Amino acid sequence: MGDAGREVATRMAEAAQRWLDSLDADQRGVAVGPPPGADADAERTRWFYTPTDHGGLTFHQQRPAQHRMVMQLVASGLSEAGYTTVATVLGLENVLDRVEDFSVNWGRERTRDPGLYYLRIFGEAGGRQPWGWRFGGHHVSINNLVVDGRVVATTPCFLGADPAASPLLGGATLRPLGTAEDLARELVRSLHPELATRAVLLPRAPNDVVAGNSSTIDDRVLKRGELWRPGPHRPDRAEEPATGLDGANRRALALTPPPKGVPGAELDAAQRELLRALLGTYLGRVPDGVSPLRRYDDSAALEAVHLAWAGSTRAGEPHYYRLQGPRLLIEWTNVQRGANHAHAVWRDPEADFGGDVLAAHHAAHHAR
Known part of the structure; x- marks a missing residue:
């Protein structure tokens, strides 16, 4: 940076x-x-x-x-x-x-x-x-x-939209996060059948992003109530999994160190361009000088990013996807309110909140 x-x-x-x-x-x-x-x-x-x-x-x-x-x-x-x-x-x-x-x-x-x-x-x-x-x-x-x-x-950098799509005058539609949905769907639908079978982990989409609002990313099941600060407005069924998944369905979408899905290395040139553009809809949220987007100009970095999907690949139906690779976790879901309520989060599993740099800073400071 x-x-x-x-x-x-x-x-x-x-x-x-x-x-x-x-x-x-x-x-x-x-x-x-x-x-x-x-x-x-x-x-x-x-x-x-x-x-x-x-x-x-x-x-x-x-x-x-x-x-x-x-x-x-x-x-x-x-x-x-x-x-x-x-x-x-x-x-x-x-x-x-x-x-x-x-x-x-x-x-x-x-x-x-x-x-x-x-x-x-x-x-x-x-x-x-x-x-x-x-x-x-x-x-x-x-x-x-x-x-x-x-x-x-x-x-973590989280943006959501509810409604995800709203009517505007003249027949236009307001979709603040629409490109992040459209590019991902175009990418997964472009996969040939063998890759598509590996990319789509589950026919059902989770109710929310898998990592939720965890401070550190792991395979722990977050409960609905943990998405809210304790107080009078916590949701009903607070002890249920936030994703609404359990058993084999939860395991199918669990976050694992070897990423699930299809790596960029198995995509063709046009699909890798779509993947790079999709990354831009997340990593472009911050100024160029602090964004890691240029990292993915390197073909090896882009090829290490895995695409995984759950739910329908048809527009307007509940779905989830994630992009996962070294120092990268992106999650998207559009399930609630008739698939008109989007969540889109970008995280760095190794350095959310800058914990790695902060630890190095304190170590150097106390060493002096």
């Missing part, structure tokens, strides 16, 4: 400090968390994508001028297209409210609420020690870590 990573980190620090300077003492008490470190990371690495308390200061707890500062910080960590997509997802809370006939009531003043997005800074923004920030709410989780003045981690 080099010099570009430092430039992005500088923009983040400047935006974060402007926001922090605007806060009063009570706001700061909620907005600032402990600096990143092994003994203080339980909260920083606890993340959500459901409409629950993500931890931090909400828009409702701020003035409009501070709202703008929040969005300036969010923009500093995203590409232009990534920022536009995030802003659209926030606005979809109003669309979802109408889809549900403004009737869902969880006992708070407004259930589908575009004001319930949270920002928290961890540590001293722009200081000499590691620091980070998290922005999240329903269908958004952005996590960044800065060490030694450069951005070292941008994952």
Whole structure:
């Protein structure tokens, strides 16, 4: 990430400090968390994508001028297209409210609420020690870590859309994550039968991404209730698997160290181009200087990425896919609300939240 990573980190620090300077003492008490470190990371690495308390200061707890500062910080960590997509997802809370006939009531003043997005800074923004920030709410989780003045981690990075497709005037359709769905379907449908049989792991799609909101990626079964912070709004059937799968179905989709599915090495040139473009819909969320997308210009890196699918390959029907390879896990599902509710997450299994760089930094610091 080099010099570009430092430039992005500088923009983040400047935006974060402007926001922090605007806060009063009570706001700061909620907005600032402990600096990143092994003994203080339980909260920083606890993340959500459901409409629950993500931890931090909400828009409702701020003035409009501070709202703008929040969005300036969010923009500093995203590409232009990534920022536009995030802003659209926030606005979809109003669309979802109408889809549900403004009737869902969880006992708070407004259930589908575009004001319930949270920002928290961890540590001293722009200081000499590691620091980070998290922005999240329903269908958004952005996590960044800065060490030694450069951005070292941008994952987990989650975006969702409910509804995934909404009508616009003139017969157009709003699909914030549509390309990530269309490219994947085009790719899996292009496979010849033998490869398709290996790629499609299960005829049924899981209800949610397999790794859920786990802090570290493993084969543990996450329960529905774990997708929410403990409180009054946890879902019914909280003890059920979040994916809705058990037994042989769960094992068929389990995340395993040798990735399941079909590797890029067995795709033809046109299919590898589709795979590279699909990766771009995830890794292009962040600025070029901190995105690992260029890594996949190397044919060996692209050939190590595996595609796996579950559910129908027909448009409009429930489905799931993932891309998995060294330092890469991408998961997508569109199952709920009649296959009109999408989840799309990008993770680095080895370095989510920057744990590897942070550990090296602390080891070097304490060695001096």
